[in-house]
Amino acid sequence: EPEVTQTPSHQVTQMGQEVILRCVPISNHLYFYWYRQILGQKVEFLVSFYNNEISEKSEIFDDQFSVERPDGSNFTLKIRSTKLEDSAMYFCASTSPGSQGTQYFGPGTRLLVL
Amino acid sequence: SQKIEQNSEALNIQEGKTATLTCNYTNYSPAYLQWYRQDPGRGPVFLLLIRENEKEKRKERLKVTFDTTLKQSLFHITASQPADSATYLCALAPQGSWGKLQFGAGTQVVVTP
Incomplete structure (x- = not known):
């Protein structure tokens, strides 16, 4: 069964550094999302992406975040200058047209900012 | 403001019993509501979607009801098994933003043998 994959599974970085989190959505999906979950808190929507925008x-x-689909398979989330409060699990999700919003989530990247 | 509320207390039940979870929402007019399962350190996994014009939906041992008048959904796990132990999340999308899922905090279910 196709699934969303994410790399790396864990990332430790110093405050102020840039990080890029990578996702490979399910191949025939056209809508892509990033969510985050701070430890012990709700899953929170960050951004949705369709048709390269x-x-x-x-x-x-905010302006510290950006997303990109650099090729036909990858979908990335960049945090330009990480802050301590960016420490969280980051989940990528994708969905196909007509799925009525049912989203398929990846396993997540645990980001720790020191 | 928009809110999605789920029981914050863990639900401890014996194997074989039915677990019932509640999701209440305010200031949404959802076209549908979804339930996801989340295991520790993992991403949410889609379970069921119920539309506003559906009262009940079933999938194997899972049943969801949706009452748009009460602004409430109930999620039932029948004949529960220890493998059902997880956190269950209710999710809605604001009208006109169907991809922007907003999640409740989830209810943890613990099924003991």
């Missing part, structure tokens, strides 16, 4: 973003998704 951002469809929606939350207040969390």
Whole structure:
């Protein structure tokens, strides 16, 4: 069964450094998302992406964040200058047209900012 | 403001019994509501979607009801098994933003043999 994959599974970085989190969505999906989950808290929407542009973003998704689909398979989330409060699990998700919003999530990247 | 509320207390039940979880929401007019399962350190896994015009949906041992008047969904796991132990998340999308899923905090279910 096809699944969303994410790399790395864990990332430790110093405050102020840039990180790139990578995702490979399910191959025939056209809508892509990033969510984050701070330890012990809710899963929070960050951004949605369709047709090579951002469809929606939350207040969390400020100028420090960017997303890109550099080729036909990868979908990346870049955090330009990490802060301590960016420490969280980051989940990528994808969905196909007509799925009525059912999203398929990857296993997540645990980001720790020191 | 929009809110999705789930029981924050863990639900401890014996194997074989039915677990019932509640999701209440305010200031949404959802076209549908979804339930996901999340295991520790893992991503949410889709379980069921129920549309606003559906009262009940079933999948194997899972049943979901949706009452748009009460603004509530109930999620039932029948004949529960220890493998059902996980956190169950309710999710909605604001009208016109069907991809922007918003999650409740989840209810942890612990099924003991």
